[in-house]
Amino acid sequence: NAGVTQTPKFRVLKTGQSMTLLCAQDMNHEYMYWYRQDPGMGLRLIHYSVGEGTTAKGEVPDGYNVSRLKKQNFLLGLESAAPSQTSVYFCASSPLAGSVEQYFGPGTRLTVT
Amino acid sequence: GENVEQHPSTLSVQEGDSAVIKCTYSDSASNYFPWYKQELGKGPQLIIDIRSNVGEKKDQRIAVTLNKTAKHFSLHITETQPEDSAVYFCAASREDKLSFGAGTTVTVRA
Numbered sequence: 001n002a003g004v005t006q007t008p009k010f011r012v013l014k015t016g017q018s019m020t021l022l023c024a025q026d027m028n029h030e031y032m033y034w035y036r037q038d039p040g041m042g043l044r045l046i047h048y049s050v051g052e053g054t055t056a057k058g059e060v061p062d063g064y065n066v067s068r069l070k071k072q073n074f075l076l077g078l079e080s081a082a083p084s085q086t087s088v089y090f091c092a093s094s095p096l097a098g099s100v101e102q103y104f105g106p107g108t109r110l111t112v113t
Numbered sequence: 114g115e116n117v118e119q120h121p122s123t124l125s126v127q128e129g130d131s132a133v134i135k136c137t138y139s140d141s142a143s144n145y146f147p148w149y150k151q152e153l154g155k156g157p158q159l160i161i162d163i164r165s166n167v168g169e170k171k172d173q174r175i176a177v178t179l180n181k182t183a184k185h186f187s188l189h190i191t192e193t194q195p196e197d198s199a200v201y202f203c204a205a206s207r208e209d210k211l212s213f214g215a216g217t218t219v220t221v222r223a
Contacts, residue, residue, distance in 0.1 A: 004156070031209070040122070040215055040216075041215055042117075042119075042202060042213040042214055042215040042216050043157070043202065043213040044213075045210060045211070045212075048209070048210065050209065058210065059114065059212075090156050090157070092156075097208065097209035101147070101159045101162070102159070102211065104149075104156030104157050104158065105156050106154075106155055106156050107154075107155075107156055
């Protein structure tokens with residue numbers, strides 16, 4: 001079991017460029033989440049999915065889009081990157097909603113210049 | 114939405130001493146309170162959690178207490194060891210989303 005994996009681990013973008021972050025989980029979890037982590041601000045939820053083909057907005061969704069075409073994959077897209085999107089991005093999954101453990105991936109460090 | 118405040122932001126303790134991290138939450142409907150540990154370069158990992166129908170839970174050197182009336186919960190680490198050095202996050206959950214505190218960087222001095 002690989003758990004939750006994220007691709008890529010590091011990326012540098014120029015303002016205005018686009019990219020897609022890939023999250024994959026092999027635990028057959030229904031729920032998947034994308035967070036961003038910034039110094040002094042903890043983890044903030046960007047978007048989440050409660051099952052294949054569904055997505056929903058979190059706390060800070062602006063500037064990001066997501067897709068969950070397959071149950072095991074959750075993609076986070078940046079259409080036109082901005083320096084404010086420089087952050088560490090974490091994907092997580094859980095078998096149920098709410099009161100259960102979320103399993104996190106190792107993170108993607110993104111720098112937008 | 115839920116607002117979780119966490120204190121202190123940094124904590125330095127002597128090896129063998131205890132460490133305490135405190136969190137408050139705003140939404141009285143929150144019913145699940147996990148604590149995550151994040152080591153350098155890794156994703157957060159659950160270390161202990163507590164539900165709203167329980168006041169205290171212990172797992173070896175780690176314990177968590179919950180005061181629903183005050184909307185306050187705490188993490189206690191006893192007999193700290195160098196491997197306890199990490200960033201710790203508290204969180205509160207209502208329905209299907211977690212709200213995280215800002216994190217506490219714990220350093221255990223040898």
